[in-house]
Amino acid sequence: MAGVELHGIGKSYGEVPVLQGIDLDIAGGEFVVFVGPSGCGKSTLLRMIAGLERITAGTLHIDGQVVNDVPPAQRGIAMVFQSYALYPHMTVRENMEFALKIARKSKAEIAAAVDNAARILQLTPYLDRLPKALSGGQRQRVAIGRAIVRDPKVFLFDEPLSNLDAALRVATRIEIAQLKERLPGRTMIYVTHDQIEAMTLADRIVVLNAGGIAQVGSPLDLYERPDNEFVAQFIGSPAMNLLPAVLVGTGAESRVQLPGGAEVVLPLATAAALQGQAVKLGVRPEHLDLAAPGTPALIEAPVEVAEKLGDVTVVYVTMPGEAEAVIAKLPGTAPVARGEVLRLTADPARMHLFHEGKSLRRG
Amino acid sequence: MEQLAFASATIVIGIFGCVAWFWGSNWLLDRALPPRGPHAGRNIGRAARVRPWLFLGPAVLILGVYLVWPVFLSIWLSLHDAAGQRFVGFDNWRWLIADGKFRESILNNLMWLLVVPAASTLFGLIAASLTDRLRWGDLAKSLIFMPMAISFIGASVIWKFIYDFRGEGQAQIGLLNAVVEGFGGNPQTWLTLTPWNNLMLMAVLIWIQTGFAMVILSAALRGIPEETIEAAVLDGASPLQIFFKIKVPQIWGTIAVVWTTITILVLKVFDIVLAMTNGQWGTQVLANLMFDWMFRGNDTGRASTVALVIMLLVTPIMIWNIRTARREGM
Structure with a gap:
């Protein structure tokens, strides 16, 4: 069980920093997903762990050893690339054998490793084909097989599903989850921009933003207790609504007033110093519901667009004086029409409160 | 001045002639088969079948006159005597097989064929992969590519100076002899040293063709997906x-095309031999042999026979080259 530890890891190209002060402990056998918008540095971070990019600050430990200057092949890692990166002139078997042949393993050992990987990934019938004669999903399985035969301590996946079509992506995602179960002792680090992949695969998710870590936690942790507005809006789909509001009551419970006059009391302690401060009230679309007649509504606004998806109805309402629409995800085929004024409310226990971008639930 | 006027007139007539032909013939076709009226659909279909020939026509005609017709004429001439008057059957071919100079030419051509494409491609590949890793690689590349811009005759003149020999008591101005003297050796008449003089002639073509090989191979090397190389690093x-197990196999098709392209060029090698040794001292090659019989021996029969031999040698390589190039999508 080999852990990966990052201490103050940074990367800059000349004067331009792309990653700064990354501290992260990944336990042996853990499945960690790096997720973030494009350009956040998640792939760069993975490539630094792989040894394909030089680390310009901090130290990287794999299995307790500092590996900053260890060549990639000796770090005990294997990587699966987004573009598969199969050797086009080699058959599936040769692709998987390559690393072992370079390492001068015995023929019997190589054959056993390749057969085993082919069996796990159901590639046995295709062993003598060239990559160009395989479908996208099969190619990605070969790429995974090439990683498996090396029996690495750490698997690195760089957006492995991005080049697959939607159906295949789901199937391959499940295969990767099954692979993790078969190899419980292997650490896996997986980069994606797709939050569904992150939520379904990860033991822990690392949300990266603008060259730093925004939050680390289990998938549900990030969903239920986002540390900041970025994570709140990044995890969950559609994104969490952030309503501008004013904190009018502090203490063991917090009273928040929306510009329309509606007030809500959150079971959340706030410091007295924050009295009267501008805050953002966070409500997930799936937590908004129609207010029962006679009860106060949090939001009262006309429907702009209603998307009926069958299982849910996504409603966009715009409050007067607000540019951004509030999104509500109502269960089933809710009978809402365009222009109709909706009265929406939510359970205060499921609401979030942010001050200057940070969650007030923290600490 | 007169020549300049002629050249300009030729260019103008050529360009306007082409424009007039393509525009005019298409206009006529549209008049003859108008794409409207009661038979619009039928007319469009017919015009679409005729139109490619309007574009292809001039090229097919010119190729026919300048390439296909000469082939048949050569075959006919090779079966006739020196003046192209009397039918002599296979006499020219029998002479060819027995001729010592022809055998020398075939052997030399074979040597050229083995050495020049191999050396040019190899040096080109080395230059391509090394210059791609240098900061001043582009400068190095343009220097290596520059000989491509020099005519074969010009290159031969340059290299003649390198191999130059001056008699006893005169200062050696040839680079090679100057170097030899500098190391205390005796100057040589390099171009008369059989069989090494053949290699010295080949050096000229290798010097020219390395740039070509480098440019094509460099583009191919850059086309290799970076991830496959990173995957190999991780492996x-x-x-x-x-280089040998990941890069070269991926550009194998391009290497083959470069190799065969140079091979075809080598089979036709002529100017270098003509300018440097004129086929003396055991350096004769087929193209120069043909030239000799045609314009010095005034024997169209024998010259045509040699020409046909060259064509027979080039054709299979050419076909293979075109096929590979198509597969590579170059």
């Missing part, structure tokens, strides 16, 4: 292993 391959 533990050394730079040399990556």
